[in-house]
Amino acid sequence: MITGTGITKTFKQRGSVLGAREVRALRGVDFAVEAGGAVSFIGESGCGKTTLGRIIAGLETYDSGEIVIDGVPMSGLGHRRRQPYFRRIQLIHQDPYSALNPTRTIHQTLEAPLALRAKQTGRPRSWVDARATELLSLVGIDPGYVLPRYPHQLSGGMRQRVVIARALTMDPEVLVADEAVSMIDVSLRLGILALLKDLRVRLGVGVLFITHDIATARYIGDDSELYVLYRGQVVERGPTETIITRPVHPYTQSLLSATPVLHGLELPGAERVVPTEALDPGGSDEGCLFAPRCPFATQLCVERRPTLSHDGTTLQEHACLHPRVRSVIPVDAVNRAEPGTEQRTGTEADTGARG
Amino acid sequence: MSPDPTAPTSHAHSAPGVRVRGLTVVYKTPMGELPAVSNVDLTLAPGTITGVVGESGSGKSTLALCLLNAVQPPGRIAAGSVEIDGLGDVVELGGEELRRARGRHVGYVFQAAQNSLNPLKTIGKQLLDLGRSHGVADLRALVRDAKDLLARMGMDGARVLDSYQHELSGGMRQRVGIMLALVLNARVVVLDEPTTALDMITQATILRIVREVHDERGLTTLVITHDVGAVAEVADDLAVMYGGRVVEHGPVKEVLGDPRHPYTQGLIRAIPRLSGDIGEARALPGRPPTLGTLPAAGCVFRERCDRRMDVCDTVEPVALTRDGRTVACHAAAEDADRRLTAARRKEFA
Structure with missing residues (x-):
C-alpha cells in the first residue's frame, strides 16, 4: 500500500532576467493506493497529474x-x-511507440x-525465458509471435501490452498508467483497460x-476511486461512479460536460457547464483556484479558499463553497426517444419508459 | 445543436460540393504497390460537415490529402477523381494551378497543428508569407481579416500575430491553424485530427468554433479523426473507413443510433462512455489491418467480423445506398432485403 500526505511541488522557471x-x-495532495485497488487522477494538462505520477514512481x-x-x-x-521501494512502482508510458527500444x-x-530480477531473487537463468513467456500470455498476446519481433512489427x-508486460517483470505493487490508452486505436482501448482491471484481480x-x-x-473497475485535480489541488474525491453521475464541483462538471455527446445514441445532459476561458494560465x-473560470x-469564492472535505450531504469529498449536483453527463437515448425526435430529458420524468 | 441537414443553411447555395469517385491511392512498397485507399466514392454535400472516422491505417489521412492532390511519393493517386465545385477535378491539376488552388479553394488544417507552424517566425510573418505566395495585393486587408478571425475564435488577434508558436x-495553435486555412477565403476546409492531443475542455471549445465558423462562412467541411466522439459532436454526416474503404456513410445520428456495418457496430460498442452499461462495452477482437496484411480478395473486415459468411472470403461487398444510408457489407445487405420484404408483407396484409 502506498500513501501520500500533503505532497507539494513547485517548479521554478529560471533564465528570466525579471526574476523566476x-x-x-x-x-x-493526499492519496492512497491499496494493493489491488484502483485510483484515477483526472484533470486538464497542467493540473499536476503527470507530476504526481512521476513523484509516485520515484522519478x-x-x-x-x-x-x-x-x-x-x-x-x-x-x-x-x-530504490527497492520505488522499484515496486512501475510506470506505463503514454506512447507505446517511443517507450520500447526499436533496436x-x-x-x-x-x-x-x-x-536482474532472477539475480535479486536467486532464481536460475532458465526462469527468465519461462517468465517472459508467462508474462506475455498474461497480458493477452501470443509469446511465440511476439518474442522474436521488433517493436515496429x-x-x-500489442506494443502497449508489451510495455505492461515489461512493467510486470519487476513484480510491482502498483502500476502507474499515465494516459495509457490515449494513443491506442479506439477499437482496442477497452481491451487495455480490461487488462488493467484483470491484473488488479x-x-x-x-x-x-x-x-x-x-x-x-x-x-x-467499479470499486475505483476518482481524484479530480485542478491547478495542483484535489477539488473532488470519491467513488468513480458517484462523481460521474452526481458531480458537485463545477470544475468536475465542466470536464464531464466537455465529453462529446454521441448524438443518436445519447442526449446531452440538461445542465452542461461551460467554463469561461482561462485568460491568464498563472491565474490568481x-x-x-477555479473561481476565475x-x-x-461569488464574492465569497474570490476571498476564501475551500478545502477538500466531506460536507455530510454527499458520498464524495469536495472543495467547493457552493456545491450543487448538476446533471451534466449524456443520457442514454436508447429506449428513451425514437431516433430522429429530439427529446430533452431535462427533468427526472422518464418519458420513454412508459412507451 | 447541429442544424437539420435537409434544411440548407443560408450559405448553402454558395458552398461548394465535393465528389470523390473511384479514388484509389497506392503506395510503393517492397511487396509491390499496395492500395491505401481503394475505389472510394464519397460525396460531401454543399454546406455540410462530414466526419471521416477510422483507425490507424484506415486510409483516412490519405483520403484527406487527395482533396489537395498532395499525396507524396512513394504514394500516388492511381485512379479516380476528386471534383470540387468551382475548381474542377483536383487530380488533373498540377504545377502552378495546383499551388494556387491550395489555400485559396481548399484550406487544410494539418494533423498536430502544434508542429505545423514555423518556430522561427512570428504568426504574423507566416501570415504575410502565405499572402505573398498567393499574390494577395492588399496585405493590410489580409492582416485585418486574420485579426477578425482570431477575435471570432476568442483570441486577441494583435497579440497572437506578434507571438511565436511556443508562446x-x-x-491557441489549433485556432491559428484554422485561421491560416480560412484567411484566403477557402470554401472547402479539411481538418485532420483537429482535437488530438487537446484537453477535453479545449477540445469542446475547438469543436464549437469549427461548427460556428463553418455555419457563418458557408463552408463545406471535412473532419478526419480516429475519435468518434469528436465528430459526433460537430458533423452532419459520418463516413466510417476501414482498410482503405468507406464501409458506411450516412447522417451522423442515424449511423450512431442504428449502425448497420458490423465494424461500425463494434466500433461504437468499443467507445468508453460516460453513460450506458459498462458490461456491454467491449473491444473489437483482432487488430486493424496494415497495408501488408490487407487481404487481396473478399471483405477487408472479415477477420474481425462476428457475422462472417462464406461469400465474404471471396467477394468484396459493394457499397449499396438505401434511404440515404450507404453500407458495404454482405450481411447488412441481407438485413436490408429482409427489412424490405417485411415492409412489403405488412403493406399487403
Missing part, C-alpha cells in the same frame, strides 16, 4: 509531504535505500529486467490511472 |  516564475504543480522529487510505501516513510531514506526484439526487452495495442496489483478522459476511468492565487463564482 | 497553448 513559479509554477505550483502540486499544493498538498521526481517533491518539496514537502511524505510518501509511505508498505509502512516505510520515504523521506528518511537516502537515494540508494529508496531490440521483445525478447531482449524483457530479458534484461528479468535477468507490432500494432499500437489476478495479481493484486494496484493501478494508479492518470487521464484527461473521465469516461475511461469507469472501465478500470487568492480564494478558490467558474460560472457560479 | 501559444495547444488550443
Whole structure:
C-alpha cells in the first residue's frame, strides 16, 4: 500500500532576467493506493497529474509531504535505500511507440529486467525465458509471435501490452498508467483497460490511472476511486461512479460536460457547464483556484479558499463553497426517444419508459 | 445543436460540393504497390460537415490529402477523381494551378497543428508569407481579416500575430491553424485530427468554433479523426473507413443510433462512455489491418467480423445506398432485403 500526505511541488522557471516564475504543480495532495485497488487522477494538462505520477514512481522529487510505501516513510531514506521501494512502482508510458527500444526484439526487452530480477531473487537463468513467456500470455498476446519481433512489427495495442508486460517483470505493487490508452486505436482501448482491471484481480496489483478522459476511468473497475485535480489541488474525491453521475464541483462538471455527446445514441445532459476561458494560465492565487473560470463564482469564492472535505450531504469529498449536483453527463437515448425526435430529458420524468 | 441537414443553411447555395469517385491511392512498397485507399466514392454535400472516422491505417489521412492532390511519393493517386465545385477535378491539376488552388479553394488544417507552424517566425510573418505566395495585393486587408478571425475564435488577434508558436497553448495553435486555412477565403476546409492531443475542455471549445465558423462562412467541411466522439459532436454526416474503404456513410445520428456495418457496430460498442452499461462495452477482437496484411480478395473486415459468411472470403461487398444510408457489407445487405420484404408483407396484409 502506498500513501501520500500533503505532497507539494513547485517548479521554478529560471533564465528570466525579471526574476523566476513559479509554477505550483502540486499544493498538498493526499492519496492512497491499496494493493489491488484502483485510483484515477483526472484533470486538464497542467493540473499536476503527470507530476504526481512521476513523484509516485520515484522519478521526481517533491518539496514537502511524505510518501509511505508498505509502512516505510520515504523521506528518511537516502537515494540508494529508496530504490527497492520505488522499484515496486512501475510506470506505463503514454506512447507505446517511443517507450520500447526499436533496436531490440521483445525478447531482449524483457530479458534484461528479468535477468536482474532472477539475480535479486536467486532464481536460475532458465526462469527468465519461462517468465517472459508467462508474462506475455498474461497480458493477452501470443509469446511465440511476439518474442522474436521488433517493436515496429507490432500494432499500437500489442506494443502497449508489451510495455505492461515489461512493467510486470519487476513484480510491482502498483502500476502507474499515465494516459495509457490515449494513443491506442479506439477499437482496442477497452481491451487495455480490461487488462488493467484483470491484473488488479489476478495479481493484486494496484493501478494508479492518470487521464484527461473521465469516461475511461469507469472501465478500470467499479470499486475505483476518482481524484479530480485542478491547478495542483484535489477539488473532488470519491467513488468513480458517484462523481460521474452526481458531480458537485463545477470544475468536475465542466470536464464531464466537455465529453462529446454521441448524438443518436445519447442526449446531452440538461445542465452542461461551460467554463469561461482561462485568460491568464498563472491565474490568481487568492480564494478558490477555479473561481476565475467558474460560472457560479461569488464574492465569497474570490476571498476564501475551500478545502477538500466531506460536507455530510454527499458520498464524495469536495472543495467547493457552493456545491450543487448538476446533471451534466449524456443520457442514454436508447429506449428513451425514437431516433430522429429530439427529446430533452431535462427533468427526472422518464418519458420513454412508459412507451 | 447541429442544424437539420435537409434544411440548407443560408450559405448553402454558395458552398461548394465535393465528389470523390473511384479514388484509389497506392503506395510503393517492397511487396509491390499496395492500395491505401481503394475505389472510394464519397460525396460531401454543399454546406455540410462530414466526419471521416477510422483507425490507424484506415486510409483516412490519405483520403484527406487527395482533396489537395498532395499525396507524396512513394504514394500516388492511381485512379479516380476528386471534383470540387468551382475548381474542377483536383487530380488533373498540377504545377502552378495546383499551388494556387491550395489555400485559396481548399484550406487544410494539418494533423498536430502544434508542429505545423514555423518556430522561427512570428504568426504574423507566416501570415504575410502565405499572402505573398498567393499574390494577395492588399496585405493590410489580409492582416485585418486574420485579426477578425482570431477575435471570432476568442483570441486577441494583435497579440497572437506578434507571438511565436511556443508562446501559444495547444488550443491557441489549433485556432491559428484554422485561421491560416480560412484567411484566403477557402470554401472547402479539411481538418485532420483537429482535437488530438487537446484537453477535453479545449477540445469542446475547438469543436464549437469549427461548427460556428463553418455555419457563418458557408463552408463545406471535412473532419478526419480516429475519435468518434469528436465528430459526433460537430458533423452532419459520418463516413466510417476501414482498410482503405468507406464501409458506411450516412447522417451522423442515424449511423450512431442504428449502425448497420458490423465494424461500425463494434466500433461504437468499443467507445468508453460516460453513460450506458459498462458490461456491454467491449473491444473489437483482432487488430486493424496494415497495408501488408490487407487481404487481396473478399471483405477487408472479415477477420474481425462476428457475422462472417462464406461469400465474404471471396467477394468484396459493394457499397449499396438505401434511404440515404450507404453500407458495404454482405450481411447488412441481407438485413436490408429482409427489412424490405417485411415492409412489403405488412403493406399487403
